[in-house]
Amino acid sequence: MNSKIALVTGASSGIGESTAQRLAQAGYTVYGTTRGAAPRPNKTVEMLTLDVTSDDSVEAAIAEVLRRHSRIDLLVNNAGFGVAPAAAEESSMEQARAIFDTNFFGMVRMIRAVLPHMRKQGSGRIVNIGSVLGFLPMPYMALYAATKHAVAGYSESLDHEMRTLGIRVSVIEPGYIKTSFDSNSLAPDLPLAMYEALRTALNARVKEVLLTAQGPEVVAETVLQAAMAAQPKLRYAAGTLAGRLRLLRRFAPASMVDAGIRKDLRLQAA
Secondary structure, three states: OOOOEEEEOOOOOHHHHHHHHHHHHOOOEEEEEEOOOOOOOOOOEEEEEOOOOOHHHHHHHHHHHHHHHOOOOEEEEOOOOOEOOOOHHHOOHHHHHHHHHHHOHHHHHHHHHHHHHHHHHOOEEEEEEOOHHHOOOOOOOHHHHHHHHHHHHHHHHHHHHHHHHOEEEEEEEEOOEOOOOHHHOEOOOOOOHHHHHHHHHHHHHHHHHHOOOEOOHHHHHHHHHHHHOOOOOOEEEEOHHHHHHHHHHHHOOHHHHHHHHHHHOOOOOO
């Protein structure tokens, strides 16, 4: 493969950074993006400033890559954030809109900006970073789960639209991944005292699970697999836990999945 052009959003740390580096190792010319902060020098990945919540910022970054190379072969939509474990009613409508504007509409902005160019060149791959929470519920992370369900549905629908035009779309669905993502999640902006003890317990449980979680490299490898497959799948489970959860969701009775989620999070039986 000779220097296919890849653009990876949210590439300053975690899954995005690992993915950008892995693609560069595989021979892609990679542009990563970061929001707000000045791009840092990087020997293998050139960083661009891009805010996925801004139409102008998205258009400017895409235009810069096209100015240099006249094409974009791979778009990896990774930029996103979460709200720390909290009850659904502890987030305001403003907070709900903010997480959707980045996690879902940010992805849509990027795709809308790139698709016309991929259609013109008659080829392209779009890989969206979802989550196992795109097919499973997560109590006390309702907004984040909702954005990832939206990512999954959009990705599958778009792939059907684009196949005959030489463009394929995949969604990557990791489970717990050891990154700084959870420590960077927003606190709920309307906290209620009645949920305080539960929030504390859930945060402790998440930190406990992350101690033995796989690193972002497992997601990066899955992205590369989807990007280079001759016949890419619509959905890829990234990592051992994600693979187990996918099988559980597919084959286990709903009541068993429900009970397993509550047991894992140490919630009271109901």
